Amino acid sequence: MNSVEAVVTAATKLMLAGHWTAATELLDATRSDDPAEQHSLALARAAVAVDHDFGQQSDHATAALAAVPEDSWDLALLELRKDYADALFRSGDGDLRDRMLTLVGDAPDDARRAAASFWAGAIADNVYEQPAEAIEHYTHALELGDELTKAQALRHLGHHSHAAGNLELAREQWEQSTELLQKHGHLRPALAQQAHLAILLRDEGDADGSAALATEVTRWARQLGIGFIVDQTEELMRDLMVRRTPQERPR
Template sequence: MELIDEITVAALELARAGRGETALRLLDASGPDDPRIALTAAEVAVEHDMRTGSREAPARVAAAEKICGRTWDVEFAALRLDYFDQVFSRSTSGDDLRPWASRLIGSAPDPVRAGWAHMWLGLILDNLAGDRPAAPAHYRVALSAGDDLLTWEALRHLGDHDRDDGDLDRARERWERAAALGAATGRVGGTLAQQMLLAVLHRDTGDEAGAVALAREISRWAHAIGAVRQHRQAEAFLAGERIA
């Protein structure tokens, strides 16, 4: 593996461990004009902004497009950026994102990237378009792609639908597997997000003491790694708010 490729892998692992700023500094010190570096910086920044509420990603995605062109990977990073903007603003329906995600499915260069595009189309249907019944089919396609990170993401959201359908045992099975995959792939923030869903299940099943104990640990961990939004979510849960 070339040095640049080693650097991009290391940066992604740092970002998954909640060290997005360190990952971006590593990438900036390694030749930001290299297309692989620019694309990885965009991916890292999108994830970092989502966890912390910072606004690093728009400039990083624009830089990646300038250096790489409008490639599939750049478009996918831009789609994720717009998705998170719309989710957190809660002011749009995702109508502009649905055809965009569909185009990415059709133009994906391999099954894993097609699976990621299906995953995001499912999220758009679930969280922006108000078409929840249509989302699980896309998550199941993502689940079949054979990628651990994608499997983790798909299990999280399929479990959410299991819970809505009243199948708490199936939701727990999926979410416990997702938590293990999150840990195995080094996703500290992702594992905390998954543990938050398990805390929700504790509350659903009447185990309030278990729910509170788990949420307190999530709150502490999220605060320690600077995951501002996850920390707020855990604190809201502890205050009795419904979060899922």
């Protein structure tokens, strides 16, 4: 591994841990005269920016994506992920369906096909409201992906198991997802996953366990500035408070 590869690996680990600014600063401080290494650094900056924007609904990705010196499949996937975030948080669209299917079909290897399949599932699920199509994409991602991709696929498949009332399968999928995300230090989706485990505890009748887990997730998410997770767990805690009898409510 050369020095630029080592820097990109370190920046990726910082990104997964939610240290987006530190990851960007590390990449910005690294210089190379080699065009391939320059492209690698620019692509890594764009990946950090896209992940940052998804976590905090900021806009670092527009400039970072434009700065990547040449087109590639990897750049196209990052652009799709940015536009998906815009569709979720800013009511955008940008014709995501054709692009997501093209990326799945044109993926240069199984790992990339799995990643594209996961994002295709998320788009089908959350933008176009096509759950059957989404499950099919998630299943492909689970079959072909690395552990982080499998973790994301399991997380979303667990949503569908939960919605179908299969709490046992949802717990199995969500716990496996959480373990894989924790193994690789991917903090943001690990927190989102634990928020859903807190919801599952509520649905299983463990209000105290649900409240305790939701409280810890809220603290972590607030420190990272991930507002949508804070909103979700605070809503859950309000719901738990309403469900308690007056005698059970803390004073």
